[in-house]
Structures are given as C-alpha cells and as structure tokens.
Amino acid sequence: MRFVTYRTLEIEPRLGLLHAGLVVDVEYFGAAIGHDLPSTMLDFIDLGPVALRFLEESLASGTSADFVGTSLPEGNVALLAPIPRPRKNIFGIGLNYTEHVAESARSLDTSGELPQQPVIFSKPPTAVAAWNDPIGHNGRVTRQLDWETELAVVIGQTARRVAEARALDHVFGYTVINDVSARDCRRAGQWIVSKGQDSFAPMGPCIVTADEIGDPQDLTLKTRVNGVEKQNGNTRFMLFNVAQLIAEISSVMTLEPGDIIATGTPAGVGAGRDPQEFLWPGDIVECEIEKIGMLRNPVVAV
CATH class of the missing domain: 3.90.850.10 (Fumarylacetoacetase-like, C-terminal domain)
Structure with missing residues (x-):
C-alpha cells in the first residue's frame, strides 16, 4: 500500500491511501465500513501490523459505495511530507x-x-x-x-x-x-x-x-x-x-x-x-x- 498525507484548500492535512487513481481518506473510509481509523500517519503506524492487514483486506473487499465521499482524484489534492512532523530527529x-x-x-x-x-x-x-x-x-x-x-x-x-x-x-x-x-x-x-x-x-x-x-x-x-x-x-x-x-x-x-x-x-x-x-x-x-x-x-x- 502507498500512504500519503494530503490536503486541499478546504481540508486540513489528513492521512490518505493511493488506490486506483484516488486518494482514499483512511479515517472516512473506516467510518464508511463501520470501523474507527485514524486521520494521521503516525497514529496509524502506532496501530501496528494488524491495522495494515485490516485496511488492505477492507480495500480489496470494498464496494464502489465505500469510496463515494471518502476519496478524491489524485490530481485534486496537494501532497505533504508523509510524516509532516516526525516525533524525533x-x-x-x-x-x-x-x-x-x-x-x-x-x-x-x-x-x-x-x-x-x-x-x-x-x-x-x-x-x-x-x-x-x-x-x-x-x-x-x-x-x-x-x-x-x-x-x-x-x-x-x-x-x-x-x-x-x-x-x-x-x-x-x-x-x-x-x-x-x-x-x-x-x-x-x-x-x-x-x-x-x-x-x-x-x-x-x-x-x-x-x-x-x-x-x-x-x-x-x-x-x-x-x-x-x-x-x-x-x-x-x-x-x-x-x-x-x-x-x-x-x-x-x-x-x-x-x-x-x-x-x-x-x-x-x-x-x-x-x-x-x-x-x-x-x-x-x-x-x-x-x-x-x-x-x-x-x-x-x-
């Protein structure tokens, strides 16, 4: 999977996932499938390998409806550093x-x-x-x-x-x-x-x-x-x-x-x-x- 931190003119920096030409918002996608997922890269990494496997399986089994309102075309977002503010040097x-x-x-x-x-x-x-x-x-x-x-x-x-x-x-x-x-x-x-x-x-x-x-x-x-x-x-x-x-x-x-x-x-x-x-x-x-x-x-x- 390919994770990004993105923003738009209307949206503050958030965790996204590149998928089929879209930037899928991880938190919003989680809500669409009934699960709590974080909005930042560091918070997601903190969840460990179980969260990675869950998200990968959910994307593979997701329906088109799950991506409505939870994703944007890649060309419509600005990419930030994946971890805009590391916790340490x-x-x-x-x-x-x-x-x-x-x-x-x-x-x-x-x-x-x-x-x-x-x-x-x-x-x-x-x-x-x-x-x-x-x-x-x-x-x-x-x-x-x-x-x-x-x-x-x-x-x-x-x-x-x-x-x-x-x-x-x-x-x-x-x-x-x-x-x-x-x-x-x-x-x-x-x-x-x-x-x-x-x-x-x-x-x-x-x-x-x-x-x-x-x-x-x-x-x-x-x-x-x-x-x-x-x-x-x-x-x-x-x-x-x-x-x-x-x-x-x-x-x-x-x-x-x-x-x-x-x-x-x-x-x-x-x-x-x-x-x-x-x-x-x-x-x-x-x-x-x-x-x-x-x-x-x-x-x-x-």
Whole structure:
C-alpha cells in the first residue's frame, strides 16, 4: 500500500491511501465500513501490523459505495511530507556507499577509509519539507548547497537491541528523502548545521509499505538537477544494509514507531564532481527511487 498525507484548500492535512487513481481518506473510509481509523500517519503506524492487514483486506473487499465521499482524484489534492512532523530527529547515515566515501575523501576532507561502523548524525523535525516545497538557499550562510537522494526507512514497531535477522520485521515502509547538505557549514567535524537547516529534508511523495518493496537492497536511486542526471546508484551497494542499520541503532537507542532512518547516498553529489556543482535559486531537484516514486523541489532564495 502507498500512504500519503494530503490536503486541499478546504481540508486540513489528513492521512490518505493511493488506490486506483484516488486518494482514499483512511479515517472516512473506516467510518464508511463501520470501523474507527485514524486521520494521521503516525497514529496509524502506532496501530501496528494488524491495522495494515485490516485496511488492505477492507480495500480489496470494498464496494464502489465505500469510496463515494471518502476519496478524491489524485490530481485534486496537494501532497505533504508523509510524516509532516516526525516525533524525533531523523537518523541520518553518512558515508554508506563505497564510491561516496571516495568522492567525499577527495573533496570534503573526510577519511578515505571505509567506516567500520555506521556514521550516524541527525536532522531535526523542522528540516522536513514536502513535494514541491522550496529548498531554502540562504546565501549568507552557504555557497555550497548540495543534493543527496536517499532511501528512508520508516519504523513500524518498537525496536530495542534487535538482531539483524529480525530487523526488517520492524519496518513499516519506505520513502524518499533528499538529504540536502550545506557543505561549507560543517563545524569541527559536526554535521547537524550542514544538514539540519529548515527545508533540508524534503520527503515523499508517499510511504510504500514494506511488503510492496520486498528487498530494500535492490532499488535504483537517481537524482536530476534541471533535468540532468547527477546520481544513479543502487541500494545493493550500501556498506551497511537496512537490517544492519536498524540492528546497530537499536543496540544503543530505542527505535519507535514512526522513526525515520535516511540510509545514505551513492556517488554523484555536487561536491564530489569535477568541477564541483552546487544548487542555486531557480534550480529544480528531482530525487527518484524505484518502486517508491519521485520527489521534486525547487531551490529558492531565503
């Protein structure tokens, strides 16, 4: 299933489900079939796997009458970030693709040695942006604004000291994140100012449930800037795969439903190109991941 958070001019943000060209409002659909279902993504994730199975079965058996008054054509809604306001910081993973380690060592003074453990940083909830929201370019702060297409993992069940073999059982689904980075804003090796500024975590367009993705280690990632391809990689080349990342983070911090892990980016970032390329007001960035979709954002001066 493909979950979204949507709104219209008349409707405040609500949980929806993409189905046969429609955005089905989950709460309204539940009411139509005589069940209480929540109106927000986080509240639905909190219900656990039983709610997922129930909703999937209900959609499959629903009659045309169940969708009258409970759904809108996709073209009639605006998509927000699937989780517009995460409860906690987004867990970011740095240097998680071999070629990105090499290009970062050439251009960003990071080590050329492959990490022996995941490199973990964070992006605050205020960094989240939606499809077509502007990425803010503050010329007083940065002249090196960069792109990073990343597979994002959305946790579905509490994970504490989870074994790698069971880690994927704790995944609700996957989405796309652009880990926007101001390369000249790193401070004494710390990345949060570089990566945590407002609008530096565009996310979407939807969360695709884990069962539809299957193997998260076989997905193509692409980035285009003004229509020109900049990144083309595959999650099979992660140094630490999704299961390993969940096991590693949960060994020291409890992962809770709705938590988000951005799993790193392949080679092809602007700082790693020769000559270097960076984002400027007027640019359009498109981040695309196989089986999930494409995230599009303009760069705007702020």
